[in-house]
Amino acid sequence: MIKSCVIGWPISHSRSPLIHGYWLKKFGIEGSYERIPVEPEKLPAFLHSLADNGFAGCNVTLPHKEQAFRLVTPADEPTERLGAVNTVFVKDGKVLGTNTDxxxxxxxxxxxxxxxxxxxxxxxxxxxxxxxxxxxxxxxxxxxxxxxxxxxxxxxxxxxxxxxxxxxxxxxxxxxxxxxxxxxxxxxxxxxxxxxxxxxxxxxxxxxxxxxxxxxxxxxxxxxxxxxxxxxxxxxxxGLGMLLHQAVRGFELWFGVRPAVTIELHDLIARDIDPGYKT
Ligand SMILES: NC(=O)c1ccc[n+]([C@@H]2O[C@H](COP(=O)([O-])OP(=O)(O)OC[C@H]3O[C@@H](n4cnc5c(N)ncnc54)[C@H](OP(=O)(O)O)[C@@H]3O)[C@@H](O)[C@H]2O)c1
The missing domain is CATH 3.40.50.720 (NAD(P)-binding Rossmann-like Domain)
Known part of the structure; x- marks a missing residue:
């Protein structure tokens, strides 16, 4: 069972579980993606124990993107330039961070x-x-x-x-x-x-x-x-397109399959935002 999540404070509004849940089901992957509220002062402890708690990684949203950057190892040069991460992943026991926005x-x-x-x-x-x-x-x-x-x-x-x-x-x-x-x-x-x-x-x-x-x-x-x-x-x-496309690399890093942004996924999230949405 591969686990991932999105952390923020507050986090109840996040649509990321719906996006990743759609892909997990589509690929038949035994995995989970949950919403976890993390207070700013608890962020260091959360990221420190990410792997011990069985997570392959997580998404990071407001207000943690800059603090998380300081707590993890930047995975690439563009992320170093930005000074903010929205995607964290564990590789060879190391907690790395990147930015897919x-x-x-x-x-x-x-x-x-x-x-x-x-x-x-x-x-x-x-x-x-x-x-x-x-x-x-x-x-x-x-x-x-x-x-x-x-x-x-x-x-x-x-x-x-x-x-x-x-x-x-x-x-x-x-x-x-x-x-x-x-x-x-x-x-x-x-x-x-x-x-x-x-x-x-x-x-x-x-x-x-x-x-x-x-x-x-x-x-x-x-x-x-x-x-x-x-x-x-x-x-x-x-703007919904950006939200969907920024999720692709994180899913690939945690679950090992590169997913596609399809009309079906778009419409699923669009209907969650606006129940009256029609294609
Ligand atoms: N589609 C996506 O995937 C995606 C991804 C990230 C963010 N977003 C959305 O993008 C928006 C911005 O996010 P962020 O993280 O960049 O937020 P942020 O860091 O808080 O920046 C907010 C921006 O809005 C400006 N602003 C706020 N109220 C204003 C006002 N009354 N008049 C003029 N300018 C005003 C701020 O100007 P000052 O600098 O002068 O305060 C600042 O430039 C949010 O709505 C967020 O939901 C969408």
Whole structure:
């Protein structure tokens, strides 16, 4: 029996057990994936005893991603650059950590907007929080020409430039509408537009008709930003794709099979988010 889990504080909202549970059943693997609430002060002890408690690894979510990075051995160079892990695995008795948020974002974009060329593209990222760090890093690794980062706290956008170099262009939050005409990809990484949060205020008038718009918020499945972009004919990619694609490598690391993100899986999770969802 191979065991994995997702840890966070709180953790009751996580849909990861549904995703991994679907794949375990599909492949007939004798394994489990549970939700475990872990208080921040108990994180060191939890990760330290992961293998002794029979876990092949775990996913790590808010607020533990940075603290977990400091407690495990980074498995690869991109994770070292990020300073945050979302996937932990045990290998040869060692607890290693990696980050799959960036590849989840890119693979979701490739699946949802195959015509978009990231290389040399001009991207506007709204937000500079944890998810924006992983996404900006992934866009740059995939050759984006320029990543404009608009954030309410401009110092965080500045930090991204210091960290990743001059292809990152910090932008005052109040100026977020001004550079849309040149943009080929617009990404919302803020929590604005999420159920229970304020709406994202943005005027898409200047956005080119071919520009791709994506939102990593996935509750609701189609945010007001995406609805407004789709209504004017822009290609849109919903945030659920990132959640599904970021789960692939963790499953492979723990259970030894690389799973696929299928329409069936998408619809299962979409219905959990919105019981009225129809394909
Ligand atoms: N689809 C996926 O797989 C996936 C993965 C990760 C995260 N997410 C979603 O992405 C969102 C962000 O996650 P995160 O981990 O990056 O969170 P975070 O680190 O807390 O960052 C939140 C971001 O939102 C901005 N923000 C919050 N309230 C704002 C307001 N009233 N006006 C302007 N900006 C505001 C923050 O700006 P300041 O810096 O100025 O505070 C910051 O840039 C969440 O909704 C999360 O659920 C989705």
């Amino acid at each position: 960036g590849e989840g974002f890119i693979n979701s974009l490739r699946a949802g907007a195959p015509a978009l060329g990231i290389r040399n593209s001009r991207v506007i990222v709204l937000g500079a929080g944890g998810a924006a760090v992983a996404i900006t890093n992934a866009l740059l690794l995939n050759g984006a020409g320029e990543v404009v980062v608009a954030n309410r706290s401009i110092d965080k956008a500045e930090n991204l430039r210091k960290r990743f170099g001059n292809r990152v262009k910090p932008l005052e939050w109040t100026k977020r509408n001004d550079q849309l005409s040149e943009c080929e990809l617009l990404v919302n990484t803020t929590s604005l537009g999420m159920k229970g949060q304020e709406d994202l205020q943005i005027d898409l008038t200047m956005l080119a008709p071919k520009a791709v718009v994506t939102d990593i918020v996935y509750v609701p499945l189609r945010t007001k930003l995406l609805a407004a972009a789709a209504a004017r004919g822009n290609p849109v990619v919903e």
